[in-house]
Amino acid sequence: IAKSEKCPTSFECGTLGNISFPFTHSKRHHCGVVAIQGCDDKSPDSQKSIVLNTTRNGTFLVINIEYNTITTTDVLLRDALKSQHCRAFSNNLSLPQMPRSPLGYSYAKYNTTLFTCPSNNLSLPHSFYKYTNCTNYHIYYDDNHKAGDPPDFPWPKSLAACSKFQFALKDETNDRDPFSFVSDQNVMEVQLSDECKKCMDHGRGQCQLDTQGNFCCLTVSGHKGWILKMGLVLVATILLVLVVMVTLYCTRWNKKNPKQTLGINSFLEKHGSLQIKRYTYSEMKKVTNSFRDKLGQGGFGSVYKGQLQDGRHVAVKILSELKGDGEDFINEVASMSRTSHVNIIALLGFCFQGSKRALVYEFMPNGSLEKLIYDESSMIGDRRLDCQTLYDIAIGVARGLEYLHKGCYIAPEVFSRNFGAVSHKSDVYSYGMMVLEMVGRRRNLKVEVDASSEIYFPHWIYNRLVSNQELDLQNIRNECDNEMVRKMTIVSLWCIQTNPSTRPSISKVVEMLEGKAELLQLPPKPFWFSPSTSP
Numbered sequence: 001i002a003k004s005e006k007c008p009t010s011f012e013c014g015t016l017g018n019i020s021f022p023f024t025h026s027k028r029h030h031c032g033v034v035a036i037q038g039c040d041d042k043s044p045d046s047q048k049s050i051v052l053n054t055t056r057n058g059t060f061l062v063i064n065i066e067y068n069t070i071t072t073t074d075v076l077l078r079d080a081l082k083s084q085h086c087r088a089f090s091n092n093l094s095l096p097q098m099p100r101s102p103l104g105y106s107y108a109k110y111n112t113t114l115f116t117c118p119s120n121n122l123s124l125p126h127s128f129y130k131y132t133n134c135t136n137y138h139i140y141y142d143d144n145h146k147a148g149d150p151p152d153f154p155w156p157k158s159l160a161a162c163s164k165f166q167f168a169l170k171d172e173t174n175d176r177d178p179f180s181f182v183s184d185q186n187v188m189e190v191q192l193s194d195e196c197k198k199c200m201d202h203g204r205g206q207c208q209l210d211t212q213g214n215f216c217c218l219t220v221s222g223h224k225g226w227i228l229k230m231g232l233v234l235v236a237t238i239l240l241v242l243v244v245m246v247t248l249y250c251t252r253w254n255k256k257n258p259k260q261t262l263g264i265n266s267f268l269e270k271h272g273s274l275q276i277k278r279y280t281y282s283e284m285k286k287v288t289n290s291f292r293d294k295l296g297q298g299g300f301g302s303v304y305k306g307q308l309q310d311g312r313h314v315a316v317k318i319l320s321e322l323k324g325d326g327e328d329f330i331n332e333v334a335s336m337s338r339t340s341h342v343n344i345i346a347l348l349g350f351c352f353q354g355s356k357r358a359l360v361y362e363f364m365p366n367g368s369l370e371k372l373i374y375d376e377s378s379m380i381g382d383r384r385l386d387c388q389t390l391y392d393i394a395i396g397v398a399r400g401l402e403y404l405h406k407g408c409y410i411a412p413e414v415f416s417r418n419f420g421a422v423s424h425k426s427d428v429y430s431y432g433m434m435v436l437e438m439v440g441r442r443r444n445l446k447v448e449v450d451a452s453s454e455i456y457f458p459h460w461i462y463n464r465l466v467s468n469q470e471l472d473l474q475n476i477r478n479e480c481d482n483e484m485v486r487k488m489t490i491v492s493l494w495c496i497q498t499n500p501s502t503r504p505s506i507s508k509v510v511e512m513l514e515g516k517a518e519l520l521q522l523p524p525k526p527f528w529f530s531p532s533t534s535p
């Protein structure tokens, strides 16, 4: 291996502080994946620019560096967006191609694809938006692709004559206006190459490039290395003994102090103080009168009716499955405690004590929607669940989901490990299936006479819609009902499309439900086959 200058493990970079691999000083390109320029400028207001090996002009100021992530702002794009100039959406200002090296590569984490097209009349799926305020071209974009597109994504053929550009995205966006959702701030994550990961993991080596630009892994060897290894073994042994002692101490301490758990406290500190109350398990027992009144059973545990000291009724969900060390649970509690939306049940408190976990929700006196839509004699008080109420519920649920997907700033992967960029479209699917069941007032899979003559409701209603037949459902009593049911049906058939990218975003669902039924396009047939019941 041809030798190159040995890399320092970290370096000072002016106002950005101490920086380490995978970032490097611009004078030592061979020491990292992304090089920072201007670190030696000592003036306090100096800003750093990353050196980009790209044809794209412009200065990229570094705003923040954290672990393997760097946030930059593109000065030229910032000016164009600020002055609302359409040049912002041109090749000159699209995201730069970042350099790759044998050490790794970096990529933009939150990006979207925009198409600028000369034609106004492209036939595109429903999820595409068109922005027509630029003089020389129209801008098209697919609302489904805000989480970043794979490079080989099969875009519709009608976009072939358009130019395609990548841009960074803002967190909160107005789908209708690219000036509001395109961001001059780009968050890039560095991915290390496999050989670099191996070098750092196993050999505890240092990745760098040799003078020919080839990968090399520097490990300490020889006499010095032997002493270092012995030292490491000694330190690891001391640490192990310490960990065992601390664990033993904590177990005893937790038994004595059931309200406190070491890990949770530091976690709560990290999230700031919660707006909700923390209960002990015996308080939960008291609130629920020793779990006397069971409201129902969910996938994660049983739900009991309870009453707080101030008289308020609550629903207490006792979680049965214990997963992980509780960090996920507290993370979700912290996120949920910050949600506030008229269509989302408020979380009032929680219990986290040893292996006991519970969630305290505001009480919904009308119970589960399920009971009201499948039960023929369903009533709220003395009022039957009519078509208007079903429609209001459908819009309300969509608004609640929209708030969770976009409105409340909680990053999806923080809100729940089960939610995530991908699962937004799974939520839309579940939402569609639920609305179809509301429309049909029956489960989507209904076995008619025997198991061989089952009717898959989405099939049935889709066929009626495309052949222009009356929907003929018991919900429909007048023209107004007809309009609402048609809207709910068409929207939910869009939501249950087999291909997630064809499903609308939940914001689009709200927009479609609030618009006129005659403006809605019929979706493609959303399923290949009906799911059959298991014998």
Ligand SMILES: Nc1ncnc2c1ncn2[C@@H]1O[C@H](COP(=O)(O)OP(=O)(O)OP(=O)(O)O)[C@@H](O)[C@H]1O
Pocket (backbone or CB within 6 Å): 295, 296, 297, 298, 299, 300, 301, 302, 303, 315, 317, 345, 361, 362, 363, 364, 365, 367, 368
């Ligand atoms: N806040 C509440 N007020 C009144 N009843 C409730 C409340 N929360 C839950 N329930 C009752 O308890 C049942 C189970 O609720 P739970 O949320 O655990 O289940 P789920 O929504 O069916 O499934 P999952 O476990 O996937 O969340 C509901 O069907 C409902 O009858």
